[in-house]
Structure formats: structure tokens, C-alpha cells
Amino acid sequence: MTRDIAVVAFAQTDVRRTTDELSEVEMLMPVLHSVLDRTGLKTADIGFTCSGSSDYLAGRAFSFTLALDGVGAWPPISESHVETDGAWALYEAWTKLLTGDADTALVYSYGKSSPGSLRDVLTRQLDPYYVAPLWPDSVALAALQAQALIDAGDTDESALAAIGTRSRRVATLNSHAQIRGPVPQGDYVVRPLRTGDCPPVGDGAAAVILAAGERARELCSRPAWIRGIDHRIEAHSLGVRDLTDSPSTRLAAERAGAFERPVDTAELHAPFSAQEVVLRKALRLDDSVRVNLSGGAIAANPMMAAGLIRVGEAAARVHRGESDRALAHATSGPCLQQNLVAVLEGEPR
Amino acid sequence: MSEVLKAPLVVEFPFTRSLGPVQSAFLTGLRERVVLGVRASDGRILVPPVEYDPTTADELRDLVEVAPTGTVTTWAWNHAPRRGQPLTTPFAWVLVRLDGSDTALLHALDAPGPDAVHTGLRVRIRWAGERTGAITDIACFEPHDGEPARLTGSTGEFADPVGGIVAAARLDYTYSPGRAQTAYINSLADRRTVGERCPSCRKVYVPPRGACPTCGLPTTEQVEVGPRGTVTTFCIVNIKAKNLDIEVPYVYAHIALDGADLALHARIGGIPYDQVRMGLRVEPVWTDGARYPDHYRPTGEPDADYDAYKELL
Numbered sequence: 001m002t003r004d005i006a007v008v009a010f011a012q013t014d015v016r017r018t019t020d021e022l023s024e025v026e027m028l029m030p031v032l033h034s035v036l037d038r039t040g041l042k043t044a045d046i047g048f049t050c051s052g053s054s055d056y057l058a059g060r061a062f063s064f065t066l067a068l069d070g071v072g073a074w075p076p077i078s079e080s081h082v083e084t085d086g087a088w089a090l091y092e093a094w095t096k097l098l099t100g101d102a103d104t105a106l107v108y109s110y111g112k113s114s115p116g117s118l119r120d121v122l123t124r125q126l127d128p129y130y131v132a133p134l135w136p137d138s139v140a141l142a143a144l145q146a147q148a149l150i151d152a153g154d155t156d157e158s159a160l161a162a163i164g165t166r167s168r169r170v171a172t173l174n175s176h177a178q179i180r181g182p183v184p185q186g187d188y189v190v191r192p193l194r195t196g197d198c199p200p201v202g203d204g205a206a207a208v209i210l211a212a213g214e215r216a217r218e219l220c221s222r223p224a225w226i227r228g229i230d231h232r233i234e235a236h237s238l239g240v241r242d243l244t245d246s247p248s249t250r251l252a253a254e255r256a257g258a259f260e261r262p263v264d265t266a267e268l269h270a271p272f273s274a275q276e277v278v279l280r281k282a283l284r285l286d287d288s289v290r291v292n293l294s295g296g297a298i299a300a301n302p303m304m305a306a307g308l309i310r311v312g313e314a315a316a317r318v319h320r321g322e323s324d325r326a327l328a329h330a331t332s333g334p335c336l337q338q339n340l341v342a343v344l345e346g347e348p349r
Numbered sequence: 350m351s352e353v354l355k356a357p358l359v360v361e362f363p364f365t366r367s368l369g370p371v372q373s374a375f376l377t378g379l380r381e382r383v384v385l386g387v388r389a390s391d392g393r394i395l396v397p398p399v400e401y402d403p404t405t406a407d408e409l410r411d412l413v414e415v416a417p418t419g420t421v422t423t424w425a426w427n428h429a430p431r432r433g434q435p436l437t438t439p440f441a442w443v444l445v446r447l448d449g450s451d452t453a454l455l456h457a458l459d460a461p462g463p464d465a466v467h468t469g470l471r472v473r474i475r476w477a478g479e480r481t482g483a484i485t486d487i488a489c490f491e492p493h494d495g496e497p498a499r500l501t502g503s504t505g506e507f508a509d510p511v512g513g514i515v516a517a518a519r520l521d522y523t524y525s526p527g528r529a530q531t532a533y534i535n536s537l538a539d540r541r542t543v544g545e546r547c548p549s550c551r552k553v554y555v556p557p558r559g560a561c562p563t564c565g566l567p568t569t570e571q572v573e574v575g576p577r578g579t580v581t582t583f584c585i586v587n588i589k590a591k592n593l594d595i596e597v598p599y600v601y602a603h604i605a606l607d608g609a610d611l612a613l614h615a616r617i618g619g620i621p622y623d624q625v626r627m628g629l630r631v632e633p634v635w636t637d638g639a640r641y642p643d644h645y646r647p648t649g650e651p652d653a654d655y656d657a658y659k660e661l662l
Contacts, residue, residue: 020353020355020525021353021525021527021528021531022527022528023526023527023528023529023530023558023559024527025527025558025559025560026527026528026529026559026560026567029559029560029565029566029567032565033565043565056520058522058524059358059360059520059522059524060524066558068562069558069559069560069561069562069565070560070565071565072561072562072563072564072565072566073562073565074562074563115358115522115523115524115525116520116521116522117520117521119431120431120432120433120520121520123433124518124520128364128366128516129366129368129372129376129484129514130397130454130455130484131455131484132516132518133433133483133484133485133514133516134433134434134435134455134456134457134484134485135431135432135433135434136434136442136455137431140425140427140442141442143425143426143442144423144424144425144442144444144455145423146425147423147424147425147468148422148423148468151423151468188426188428190425190426190427190428190442191425191426191427191428191463192425193425235403235404236403237395237397237399237403237452238444238453238455239396239397239422239444239446239452239453239454239455240395240403240452240453243423
């Protein structure tokens, strides 16, 4: 790696159950303005723009091109898009900055899940031959993983409930979270997962700005330097995988340098309570690490943005001097199918 | 602000997908009540079988029959089945390792309740009555109190193998167009075309989408434009569209309404198709009960100068 690249700014919307009164670009625009304002940059100053979204969520074809209206993309800008979580857009932007083609990048992502039925929409990302025709919804697949963990003795229903309870308790300090504070654990949605084990469905957006080298120091008093970032994928057939483990997360973390020195903070993208159990094991996180001080995805899980928010939350803690070395994790697909790990550091104070 | 508009939106499509040789053999086998796996590079038998090795990416072609009986490796009780799922009564989602396989297949298990299900439960395939060569040829699994079922001795060669599947997909949405487009649509109901002006570059966008694509700023100032406008460019449509009761050929045009900085598009009527030209002045024709103009027709004014609309092409 020949260039140091940092997250220099982060912004996010409040995550809400519905945003009927806003189009996607209307929901996104305030976040774009907010993240630019934090650095004093204008769209024209940005070297590369990369976004993450999925048209299936709101059922709106080519919605990402309409969302570009909020950036101010004319005259034409250097721009790209990923049809997955914005954390992968950040990865693409990071590689673009590494090439030296750009010194700054705007990364944003958004998800408006409220117009559709998210549990059903997400079945469309599954193997179209053997799995999607059965319409196994996202909660059902997460429940199969949770039961596998219970059978393996890795957790039980009360331990899972405690994960959700702790996450939503710390989310009281996060004004953007959708569920803040205690909620009843509730009935089974798909057994063994109860309401309290599942993420809320909500609409939201997030944006970060990356900058390289001296540019990062100009734009941010304490940049969150990306010391490593990597993403890996599991075999696509659920029945081939050991659902109680996440080899792809472990490998991504290893390649990102996460195990070289301890981190003090971790933001894990675990939409379902049981997935935090898997990730803590794969990432070897012990009680000395502050995990999901934001409340995590179980308190707010805007599709396509929740992973980027993990990176943003970790970076913001470095910016504020609350963390010196933080791990951010993002996931996509059923049962932690694909995983991205980034290690962020602040310079010594 | 006026009430948020909402409308049902159904996205429905029959995906026609071709199959690779391993997928074809597996799904044809299901049609014939035979379950095939594939031998992976490390010797494991994978069911459902894949075309390429999940670890080495080697091409896999060595088909191996496995039994229609097996063991549950994990499960989840679904008390409220959803549209499209294998059973309409409460059931368990299961991963099942069939006898002779080293990996597990996802499907539904028909059981009286969650207390009747556990990891390690012995199950067997319940075949669908009508089978076409699809994963749904397995209706579901059911509890099986017994030994592994016998194999049929299939080699994986079948007469009339399936070459593809048609996977119907339907998603239902309740669409709302957002603030700017809601205001636009509501104005149209009063037969007024209302755009929005960018606070920075002052351009008026019609229809408005809430943001100026040049400046990246919210457009908030509403500006009524038209009703008359100028044809900036056009095309002649010669192919009749399905479900559209308009005689061909007809003209579809970009129209810059007076006061707008973006052309919208609409059909041109009231003039022979071969007489429509750039610069033609037009006005909307409304029909009773419609929420938007049926088409635009010539006003009879002299044509606009090219310089008056060249920036809007």
C-alpha cells in the first residue's frame, strides 16, 4: 500500500419505519449536504463518488441514477455504484484512491425498505434454481443459523435476548437509531428468533468522505486511517456452510490486519442477535473490546446503509478521540454470506 | 403539505433460466423421483449439486445418487407461512443431510408442531403430485421412522432432460412518489403543470424530482409553467404497443413548456404525423377524469426560433 487513506467525515439520517413523504433522493440529500459540510468540500471538489443501493427495496427501477440528482452530477462526475451495502462502495472508493486517480471520495448508500415487504424482497437475492423458488424469508434463514448455534451449545434463547436488550439499551445514546431503549422480547417470529432478536425494518441513508494523505489531515483534525480493509464470501449454498462459524469474516479480518494488535472498539453488522455470537467468535473479541456502542444493526438496520454506518460509527469514534484502533464489520446476504472488515486507527494524541 | 400519495405497485416477472448440466440432471432427477448429488474435489458428495466446486472452483460433473431419506441438521419453526412458501400450514424450515450426502438441502418439513421437530430428526422426501423438473418437485419433507431408503440405481442419465426453469417472481409494493412528485401530480389533477426552481442555478424542472441534478440542491420554489410549449425533438412510432389504443404511426415528442428548463415528453395529435417538426408550438389536450394531458396539439402559432429552444434539446 503506497497511500494512506482515511475516513474524514460521516453523516447519517435518523432511521425511521417509513418515509412516505420523501422520495429516495429527498431522503438522501440532507445526508450528502451534511457530510460535505463537515469537510467544507463541494461536489466539484470530490474526485470520485461511489454509492450502494438496491432497486428491489422500493421497487423503483434505476433509483440510483435518480439518487445521483442529490449529488449534483452535472457536468459529469467520476462515479460508480454497487448493488449492495455501501461498505462495499467504500471498498471500491478506497481502491480508487489507492490508484492515485483521486484524492477524495464521497461514498453514500441508502435503503427505503418501507414500500415493500422486506422479508420477501430479500428472497430474490438467493440461489434462483434451488432456493428462491421456496421463498425462504430473511428471518427464517437467520433462525436456521440461530438454531444451529443453540444446538452447538454456543448460545441459548436467554443469551440471545440479552444481546438485543444490551444493544437497544446503548442505542438510547444514538439519536439516529430506530429502536432506542427496552422493548419486549416478544413472540417468536420464526422460532427460535423472537421479535427482540430481529432488526427493525426501516428507511435511512448514510455517507462518508475518504481522503488520502495530507488531504485527509487538511479535512479532519483526527482522520480515521484505514489500516486495512478486506472482504470475503462464503460458499453460496447454505447447506455447505457451517452456520455456526464465519470463516470469511475471519479471513477478511486477518487480511485487514485486525489480529496484529488488539482493537479497543468494534462495530459489528449483526442484524440478528445470533449473528453477533458468530462474529465475536470469528473476530476473537473479548470483553475488553467495546462492541456496538451505537446499538448496532439490531437497533437500526437500514438496508444497504447499515454496513456503511458501522464503518462511519467506528470512524466517528476515532475522530472524536474515543477510540485509537477500531474494527468495523459489514455483512450482506443470508446468514452472514459476505463479510467486510476494516481496521481504522487514529494517530497518537 | 398535501397528503402523501400512495399507489399499489406490483413487480412481477417470470424469469426463464437455463440450467447447467449438473443442475439439469438434479432437477430432471427430482421429476423422476431420484435425488442426485455431485462429487466435489475433496470427495464429498454435495446435495443439492453445484456446477463448480465451492472451494477449488473446479468443474464438477461426477453425479452420485443419494437417498430420499435423511437427517435434519438445523430447523426453524415457521408458524405463519408466507406467499410462495412450500406449505400453507405451519411448518419447519429445515436443512436436511440426505443419506449418502455430506451437505444439506434447504426445504420445508411438514410436522404437527415445533415439539415434533429437533435436530437429528429422521425425515424423508414427500414428492409433489405433479413434477416438472424443479426444486418444488419436492413438496416437502416429512418425519421418517426408519432406515435409509434404497437407491434406484440411477446413473443420472434421463430421457427428455429439463433444460431450464421458469421461476415466477412477484413482489408487492405500496409506492409513494415523495414530496416533489406528489405536488406535481396533485397540480396536474387541477390541469396545471407545476415545476420547481433550483435556488442556485434558477432552472425550472418539469416534472420536478425534488433535487437539481446540476447543483445537488433541493428544489422548493414551485413555478407554474406552460400550458403551451415547443416541440424540441420527436420520433415517429410505427409499432403498436401492447394494451395501448393509439393508431400508428404517431409522434412522440420532447416538449419544452414555456417557462420550463427541462423538456417533458408526450404524444402529439391533431396534426398528420409527417407534418410535426422541431419548433412546432403545442398545447395540452385534457380529457375528462384524466390526471394528465391525453396528448398535445398544435396551437397554430408560428414556429419557435431554433435559438429559443436549442439549450433544451
